[in-house]
Every structure is written in C-alpha cells, then in structure tokens.
C-alpha cells in the first residue's frame with residue numbers, strides 16, 4: 001500500500017494463450033501460495049493488466065468456507081444480484097499484517113475469460129463472492145482499507161486476533 005501502481009485502473013488483456021500470459025499466471029500462483037493467500041491481482045505484483053487469480057481449500061483459517069477451485073479470471077465483469085451486503089474481516093497481501101471489516105455484496109455473477117480466452121461465467125455468494133469483489137477492486141485501484149466504513153474495525157492482525165492462524169488474503 002502506497003505504491004502508485006496499486007492505484008491505477010488496469011488495462012484489458014488483449015492477447016491470450018501467449019507464453020508471457022502463462023508465465024504471469026504461474027508467477028502469481030506461486031506468490032499467492034507462498035503467502036497463503038486466497039487471491040491475487042496482477043497490479044499487486046506491478047503488472048498493469050486486468051487479471052486476477054483466486055482459489056482455496058477449506059483448511060486452516062478458511063476451514064469454514066466453501067472451497068473454490070484455482071481460477072484465473074481475465075477482464076472480469078461483476079454483476080450484483082441482490083442489494084444485500086455483509087460485513088466481514090478482510091486482509092490483503094498488499095497491506096500485510098492488518099485486517100479490516102468491509103461490507104461486500106453477498107450474491108454476484110461474474111464473467112470473464114481464462115488464459116486461453118475461453119469464457120468463465122459463475123454465480124457466487126458468501127466468501128467466494130467477497131474474494132472476487134476484493135480482487136477485482138485491485139483492477140480499479142481500490143484497496144480494501146478504502147472501503148472500510150468504521151475505522152475502529154481496522155488494525156493489526158496480531159492485536160485483533162492474537163494467536164490465531166489468519167492469512168493475509
């Protein structure tokens with residue numbers, strides 16, 4: 001947080017199934033797994049493209065959520081399906097060691113392309129929907145602290161959740 005590359009509106013991907021694109025995706029999965037994150041957006045590693053990855057198993061800090069398979073989502077579009085919002089704690093690999101409560105839409109449809117240019121079209125709710133909204137925000141230069149409504153609910157993970165296994169999503 002503070003790096004101006006995180007504040008840009010990222011550019012659409014126009015070429016698919018290229019060695020450069022596959023290498024970028026592989027780099028991103030490696031970065032995400034090393035950090036035990038649930039998602040990552042290309043701008044977080046300094047790449048100005050509309051590409052996010054996400055996916056997680058129901059283990060550790062995410063033991064109580066529905067698992068989501070490893071997904072690469074390019075040029076995403078999110079459609080909000082219901083006005084409901086839900087507050088929950090979020091973290092971010094670009095804001096290490098901190099957590100904050102953010103309201104997110106509970107039910108969405110998201111569309112985009114995979115690295116081969118094939119369409120992806122899914123419905124998501126709950127934590128899946130939250131992760132997609134968080135990652136896609138990165139493509140518009142939005143970090144989750146910008147969406148915190150009550151800054152009393154923002155702080156250091158080790159103070160908020162002492163001794164707990166909480167990943168920097």
Ligand code: NI
Pocket residue numbers: 091092093094134135138169
């Ligand atoms: Ni993030």
